[in-house]
Amino acid sequence: MFKDAGFEVHVACNDNDEIPGIDKNWLVPFVRSPFSKGHYKAFTVLKEIIDNENFTIIHCHTPMASLLTRFAAKNARNNGTKVIYTAHGFHFFTGAPIINWLTYYPIELYASRFADGIITINREDFVRIKKFGNQKTKYFATPGVGVDSSKFFPVSESEKATLRAKLGFAPDDFLITYAAEFIDRKNHKFLVNFVKKYGSLYPNLKFLFCGRGVLLDAIKAEVEHLNLQKQIVFLGFRNDIDAIFKMSDLGISSSKQEGLGLNLVEEQMCGLPILATVDRGHKEIVIQGENGFLYKQGDLDDLNVHLNKLYNDKALRERMGAQAIKTAANFELSNCLRETKIIYNQFLNNVL
Template sequence: MTGTAGKTILHLIDTTGPGGAETVFISLLNKLEETEFRNVVVLRGEGWVADQVRSLGITPHTIDSKGSFNLGYIRTLRHILKSEQVDLIHAHLLGSNVYGALLALLCRTPMIATFHGAVDVAAGERFLRAKFSIIGWGASSIVCVSRRLQDELADRSPLPKHKLKLIYNGVNPERFSRGSTTALRAELGLPRDATLVVSVGNIRPAKGYEYLVDAAVKMAEVDTNTHFVVVGHQREVLFDKLKARIAAAPRQPNIHWLGFRKDVADVLKQADIFLLPSVSEGFSISTVEAMMAGVPVIATRSGGPEEIIVDGETGLLIPIKDPDAIVTAILNLKRTVLQKEVTERARKAAYDRFSLATMLQAYFGLYQSLTTR
């Protein structure tokens, strides 16, 4: 990267736990550590992200930033930017995008803001228009991880359209080469021929897990050897509602809630079918991971999946909030011929369009253009 030697990037992100945006954040840092860029990381607390950052050999700065506009946080960020001689700011998610943009305006530093999905543009967010305006003024480039998100921001926000850029999130295909283990079935006490329908994603409203539960209840009436497996953090209030829904069902479904797992790649490689039941999705990293793992995908038409999956060719797209459609799609994908055709095309499409290398090339191009002016 000619002209970028010794350049320093300040990285900001809102959250501390695992998720799609956080995975992209760590992937970028991991690859940047192999380049001539120097990385400075500011986090808002301890957790999974901090552990991952340290595993890369980077010691993060931890600063509390409670409140909508925390002036003390800005002052501390400004001190770090000056002392570390930062050349570029890269922020992820709405809150960090706002603070990164303010910092960019104060210090006249180029800045990239990345939006990762609907959570970033929620209509109920306080002072949303003001926050968008600040980002629009301060950011040099505004990255959207899906075409739908880019169109939505262009249509209903004051963000400058000429600054909006599309970069799909990327996945490292090497992590998802197929294995032959049946350890998960043994762990769950299931027969070797049990059909595993795996979903990956933290339990939150946008993920639509109530419809997965209803589908599992219906599936229990027609196929008792199909088991639903859910990987992701279990938010207590929402998880309690899901458990109450199961308890009230006329027939107990085959659902296994695994909670947070570090071995998501291994879990995916043992799946027979991947299910994304979301009611709203910006871009689904787990869907791409399943495609790369050679697992046939069923995904709802919830936004991002329509840009990843071609219905009937690289997976099956179904309506949101439709348990019957989930059951029908699963039964269809249990047909060997369709499953083989879909998975082969899906793996190639995922490698070509959504690889980590493709994402990194796009971001590195932005880094280079903004630090060599």
Template sequence: MKIKEWRIMKLAIVNNDLGSGGAEKLIYDMALELKKDKSLKFDVIILNSKNEIYKKELEKENINVIALDSKYGIYNPFHIFKLRKILKNYDIVHAHVFPSQYWVGFSKKILPKNIKFLTTEHNTTNNRRNKWIFYYVDRFVYRSFERIICISDLAKDNLREWIKDEKICKKVKTINNGIKLSKYSKEISNLRENLNLDEKDIVVTMIARFTDQKDHKTLIRAMENLPKNYKLLLLGEGEKEEEYKKLVNKLKIENRIKFLGFRKDIPDILKITDIGVLSSNFEGLSIAALEIMASGCPLIGSDVEGVRDLIKNIGILYEHKNIKDLSEKIFDLGENIDFREIIGKKCLKASQEYNVESTVEKYKDIYWELKGR
């Protein structure tokens, strides 16, 4: 039966781009689930289409993506006025990461009052919180949103501590990130041969954008201390990629580290992975970590906020930025298959709490609550 037009919710999802980051992966997975709901029409709006990995994937699924492309980049405040022209056509506006979060918040000031706004806070901290001026700007922006969704309880607690505004804090709640768990339960793949990996190789994998936040340098330098049969697969892309390739060449370990770029076959790669690593300086609730865990891989993570809270007593933590400690933790797992299996099973069990279907249902409840059924 056809749903009456007035009962259909019109939703705008706004983000900087659709590159290979965790927020973008969440938007992609959520969009595929939202598409199944006939009572909802939505578009994904991005500030920049240069980094368009998931843009192409969404368009293959006939999901509309609107790019605001500006020659001045994503930090151009004129996006506020571009957004105003577009967002007036929606019931609900859902903003994601900075600076799109800012531009959406500012645009609300010049949009009809009946449009409802929410945002998702994807990290436990950010660089803005190191500068006092952003304390006041953040408070101004967050007041624009009817709901502020944090991807973990720690992200929620840290945001409330930063904002220190009772009215804003009442709007904050947690919805954990989720992934499509069924994708990661496949049989063993034959990718080892395709990637020129020997059966005796211990395969270490990290999935992350090449940015300072992810601290690939510590992992790359840790590989220098490990035996030659330890091979590292780096999945992702980003502005630091060339710098890290130069570091690998300088250390003369280029035959042991493969830069694989963005991959659609992450579940297959994780099935040939012996050890997953997340070496970040900070995290929210890492999609990459959930992918590794859902594949039954043992996960080693830096002992920092967002990583510690996810894998403490489940995976293995190493001292943040301690190259020697990381290399020893990798070696201990690599040399003991029984230990790997024990940690891998614990990671797999813990990952089952984070399915994207549940995440989407919780977001939909908030969308409808804001719109009013």
């Protein structure tokens, strides 16, 4: 969109992967931890780039990188640069640990004055930051970053069987997919414990874990120790995640917190009912009893009640799957692009 309007487009991130459609990729040593000494170096590198390049607009993402960017762009804003921050889920939220509120909350409120616009992707975040953030900043809510319906869509039973056969799964296997990075927040251990306690009730059930991350080896070791390899299958990082969703029966998330939960939307577009933890982001996606079920955080029994309903009732799965497709349409890529373009134009005098 920017290139079509004649803009030059740069990206700043902490790797030098080739990114299509941009003019320059700046390597900036961003770090995620809020307590790392590496922030000073990242700030120094970033500030020099911003001061020298005379950007028209800067759009930042992820908490620590966005914090540094807003501070580094202070002089640039005085010269007319506009700064937008998309919060993909604040670390402070209803039910968050007190340490999150003591650290991230005051910082984000203070830093809100260093942005011209802040975009949120769930209602809870939008209401809170608009009420307590800097009142001169503009606030927006968008349906995530968008999902491409030309890639994620339901398939026929025969197509589903073909996809399963390619990966060695049977037509009557009951497949539940969890696509998530192996980090503590995603809480794979909870699902391992679920299979340990209730797996015998579902003889043809298989949890498909897709992704990579620092806890992958530990979770694999736990599954092997408990001899659960037949019901928990590790499929690794996938470039064909759409095919995995299309061949599955359900989508699931055991995450402790999400800003939205984009993979669940992708699964919904493929016609899957969703099982997910009660969470502000999941509430944006899962309508209880209509396109899936929300289960209590850390409650194995509650998950079992809802899974049992879906496992034993194909008609219910089909009905919820049809509703899931309708829900996911709200998050379609074209909708997100339209909303984002409206936001950009508020800062660019409608040049897009």
